[in-house]
Amino acid sequence: MPDTKLAIVILAAGQGTRMKSSTPKLLHPIAGVPLVGHVLATARALDAAHVVAVVRHERDRLVEVITAELPDSIIVDQDDVPGTGRAVEQAVAALPADFDGDVLVVNGDVPLLDAETLASLVTRHRDSGTAATLLSAILDDATGYGRIIRGNSGGLDYIVEQKDASEAELAVQEINAGVYLFTLGTLRAQLANLTTDNAQGEKYLTDVVGLLRSAGGGVDAIPVAEPWLVEGVNDRAQLSVQASRLNALIVRGWQLAGVTVQDPASTWIDLTATLAPDVTLKPGTQILGATVIETGAVIGPDTTLVDCEVGEGAEVKRTDATLAVIGAGASVGPFSYLRPGTLLGADGKIGAFVETKNAKIGTGSKVPHLSYVGDAEIGEGSNIGAGSIFANYDGVKKHSSVVGSHVRTGSHGVFVAPVRIGDGAYTGAGTVVRKDVPAGSLAISVAPQRNMDGWTQSHRPGTAAAQAAEAAQTSHEDN
16 A cells, blocks of 8 residues: 655756766666666655655656656756755655645665665654654765764754764764654754755755754664665766676675575676576676576576576577577577577577567577578578578668578578568578579579689799699609
8 A cells, every 4th residue: 555644755957977977977877777767666666655756967868767657746957056955855845735744855876775665764764753753874984974973862953064074973883864754743843954064065854854853853773684775876986896796796696586696796686687597697697678587597607687588498609689589499599699670480590690670480490500691581490501691771771581481591591581481491692682482492693603724823823822833733644
C-alpha cells in the first residue's frame, strides 16, 4: 500500500562541475542506469505519496529521465538562491496543501542507498517521535564532509560544514550523510528561518537541525552499517568506485541465484540484464543492457553482449554483439561481431572472424569463418563458405539477399545484392553471384586459366623469384 504520510524530495539541481563532462553528473550511468535512476528506483520502492525532484542545471535532460521513471513526480526548478535549504524550501512549497506527513530528503547522486535502509530510517523516526532523523556514517578520513557534533549525552547537537568547522570539529569522524527525514510542520517552520550567513553564502539544510534543537525539538542521527551506502558521486574516480561496488553486489546476487561466474573481478553485469540458473560466465565478460540469457548457456571469455537474447545451451565466446538473438544450442565465435538485427537460429553457427548485420540465419545454418553477412536471410541447414561476402551496398542504397535452405556455397564467394539463391543450390569457389540461382542449380563464374611461361624472368629479372624459377627450369630440363 502507498505510504500516504511520506513525501520524498530528490535534490538534483547541482551542476556537478567536478565530473568535467558535457553530460550532467546525474545522467552518468552505472550498471546500465543513470545515477539519478538508482535514486528514483529506491523512491519508487518506498511507494511514497509524493516525489518531488528539484532541478536546475540541464533541467530538460534530467526531467526527461525523471518523468520516464516516475511519471507522477513533481518537478521544481530551483531559483537563484543557492543551497540545499532553499531547494527543500521550494520542494515543500510544491507539496499538495492537504499533505501532512514526513518529508524524506535524499541526494540524486547516491546510487547505492537502498530502500531497506530508508525504510528503517522511516520506522525509527516515527517510533521515536523526533522532529528530524538523519543518516550518518563513520569515516577514517572525513575530509570534505559536514560533521555530526554530539552533545555530552551522545545525542545529536548540531551539524557543521567543513568550511565552517573548528579544529576540534574537523577531528570528528562521524559525517552527515545528507539523508534527512523531517516532520513536515516543524520543517516548514524552520525553513523560513534559514539565512545565507556562512562561508559559502548558501542556505544550508543542515542549519535546520540546529534550529530544531534550539527550539527544543528532538533530533536523531543514525550511523549506517556500511559508509559506502551513503557515498555520493562527485567525480569520475568516485563514479568508478561506486560502479565497482554495485557490480560486485550484482554479480554476487546472480551467483547466489545459480549462475556460475568464474572471475567476478572481470565480469560486469547491468542491473537490467536477466540470467537463468546454470548460465556460465567466463572471465572478461560484460552482460549489458536488457540482455537475457537462458539456462545452460556459456558466455565468454572476453565477450560483450548488449541488449541480446541468448537461447538455452548456446555458446558465445570472444564475441561482441548488440541487439542480436542467438538461438538455443547455437555457437558464436571466437572473434565474431554481431551487429543489430542479427538472428541466429537454433543449432546455428557464426564462426571465427565473421561479421553480421540485419542477418537472419536459419536453424542449423552455418557461417563458419572469415565472412561478412549483411542484409541477408539464410534458410535452414545451409553452409556459407569461408571468406564469403554479401555485397549489400551499391554506393547509394542497401539491398538484401536471400539464400534458401540446404544451400552450399563455395569459399570466397561474393553475393551482389539483390540476389536470391534457391533451395539446395550450390555455388563454386570464388563465384561472384550477380543474378538469381534457381533451386538445385550450381552457379560458377570461372574464366579459363592462362599460364604465361617465363613471365617472372622477363618482368622481374635479377630477383630471388627469377633466380629460383631459372634454377627450377634448369633442373627440370636436366631431368
